Amino acid sequence: MATSNSKLDTHPAFARIPPWVKAKLRPIAIEKIEQVYNWVETECIPAERIYKAQLAKHRWQTPEIIHELRTKAKAQGLFNLFLPNHFEESPGLTNLEYSCCAELMGRVYWAPQTMNCHAPETGNMELLAKYCTPEQKKRWLYPLMNGEMSSAYSMTEPDVASSDATNIGIKMEITDKEVIINGRKLYGNCKTNEEMQLFILMGCSDPGNKQPWNRHTTLVVPANSKGLTQVRNLTIMGYDWAPEGHGEYIYENVRVPIENIILGPGRAFEIAQGRLGPGRIHHCMRLIGQAERAYELALIRCIEPNKKPRGKLIGEFDSNIERIADMRMTIDSMRLVVLNAADTMDLQGNKAGRYAIAQSKILVPNALLKVIDEAMQMYGGQGLTQHTPLPEIWTYARFVRVADGPDSAHRHQVGRDQMKTAKEFRGRAEQYTKRYRELCKKWGLKPEEFWGIV
Ligand SMILES: Cc1cc2nc3c(=O)[nH]c(=O)nc-3n(C[C@H](O)[C@H](O)[C@H](O)COP(=O)(O)OP(=O)(O)OC[C@H]3O[C@@H](n4cnc5c(N)ncnc54)[C@H](O)[C@@H]3O)c2cc1C
Structure with a gap:
């Protein structure tokens, strides 16, 4: 049933939203979409060149304007809109409702950051909200949701085909108290930016396990860990994507407490599926x-x-x-x-x-x-x-x-x-042929005269 909110027909925030989606928007979503629209149009687009100017001065520091806008956006209830409404920490939108907001945020590359809705933060926070213990949430999820720090997701490696996560090879030796990590990683935001304080790292903790899906573990590595070195900032087609960027890392005997393991050893695939x-x-x-x-x-x-x-x-x-x-x-x-x-x-x-x-x-x-x-x-x-x-x-x-x-x-x-659906279609094609033969009999035709493959 179409909703009778006239704003949906007149306010530019809703101009591109298809009618079937408008019909599903609840009042809270209508309010947030309008707010996000106004935010991006008045606070972000006019400030695009200010952002660039500030970034040019301090390439690997989050520009002042972002800090200012984050404080304002939080006060206006525009933070973390991405977290779907089935999480207790969610501000209440469905994925569909958030999509309408995310499109508007996307109009300026860094606008999502002012609302704590940027990558890889959104995927990371969702992961932490889904799999962390209450204690772990206090240490990592809530500071991220408050915008007090930022995080990286680190799965890809330079030495293996990482799109098949069973190949992930960085070594994780799990002892009674800690995990010792050795290996190389490609991508994951740069720790050149001091706000980036933790890596959600996927590595191989049980290489001998017969079940390839139980060999890997996900844990949190503080960015300032001893033995964790950023080799370089990667450029993506010539752009450095400062001030967050993308890094290349070496882990040499990096030690983190076992309390940093998420969900448990060998459960990285469950987490990757959830992500x-x-x-x-x-x-x-x-x-x-x-x-x-x-x-x-x-x-x-x-x-x-x-x-x-x-x-x-x-x-x-x-x-x-x-x-x-x-x-x-x-x-x-x-x-x-x-x-x-x-x-x-x-x-x-x-x-x-x-x-x-x-x-x-x-x-x-x-x-x-x-x-x-x-x-x-x-x-x-x-x-x-x-x-x-x-x-x-x-x-x-x-x-x-x-x-x-x-x-x-x-x-x-x-x-x-x-x-996998091909067999069903083949079965149906056989039924069509059978019926065709019956129809030929009824109408006095020879099936072979009009024969085709199907
Ligand atoms: C801008 C950017 C940001 C990124 N950010 C992160 C990040 O924050 N954290 C992180 O861990 N990674 C990140 N990545 C890395 C990205 O997730 C990986 O590059 C991607 O998953 C592919 O892995 P790979 O590079 O090892 O390629 P490979 O696995 O070696 O694959 C190479 C190519 O092989 C082909 N291929 C692979 N699998 C198949 C298949 N099943 N069927 C057919 N063809 C296939 C494809 O053409 C593929 O592009 C980022 C990448 C980019 C470009």
Whole structure:
């Protein structure tokens, strides 16, 4: 039943939300979506250049403006909206309702951070909320939820194919009191930024276990642990993504107390499975917002009076009119994919939502790469420079194809699951043929005369 809240039809925060989603939004969600919209439009977009200027001064420190905005956002009840409403610590939104907020946050790359809704924090906090003891929550979850520190998720390794987590090889020797860690890790935010205080680390604690899914353990490693060295800050397609960045790490006899183990030794796969939920598509949700920004920039360029090749506005060329149409339709269709994934998780749980999550991970970044690419094209030379945010937006879409698992791995999983349905279709095809033979008899036809494979 459609809700009669007129705001849904008039306020720009809801302009892109499809009617079936509007019909599901509860008053608390309507209020939060409007608040997030106003926050991003008035506090974040106008401050984009301030953020850059402050970052240029202190490359690996969180800019002052972020601290100020975080304090304000928290006071306005805009913190941690991502945590789904089945957690006791949740501010109350469903995944579907949060998707609408996340898209708006995504309009500015760092806006989610002002609301404590950024990666990898959201996936990490969800993991900690799901699997930690009350004591562990006090040490790690609540400080993260309060925005007092930040965290990294560290699974990928340079020496193995990490998309298959059974390969994870960093050594964890578990004694009575502590865990001793040795090995290398790739990715996980940089500890160059002092706010980054803990790693959620997956490693191999029982390599001889016959069951590959019981060999690994997840635990928390304080960033200042002795023997933990950041070898370098990684660049992603030339960008350092400061002030959080991505690091490469060496662990040499790093010792952490066994109380830092989450859920228990050998249970990392349960945790990794649990992390496959909403956190996996938060990037996609935000990316829709980034694509909307690219689209709006394209529209602005279409009517830019100073840009008139052959005496015509950019938007007067048929090719660009068609480009705009394709961009609009692609973004709208990708939004439906993401919203469907969020709704499926709400209605059927994360496990049942596996296909919808994979669909989102595979389709959304790929399709939006094209949208952003077309916007760059319409900007000509400037489109590929820092005169526009388009190259950064494009790079974000590109990295979402790999981060949280490469799309090929998701595609492989979807394809394998789909192959399992082939037998059923074969059975049905046999039934069609049987019935065809019966119909031939009835109508006096010879089946072989009109024969095909099916
Ligand atoms: C910007 C960014 C941020 C990241 N942040 C983090 C982070 O915070 N923490 C972290 O631990 N990691 C992080 N990663 C790493 C990312 O999760 C891994 O790179 C990814 O899971 C793939 O693992 P891999 O690099 O070892 O590639 P591999 O496992 O070696 O895979 C390489 C390629 O092989 C192919 N492939 C793999 N599996 C399959 C399959 N099943 N079917 C078909 N083809 C397949 C794919 O083309 C894949 O891209 C980040 C990556 C990026 C780009």
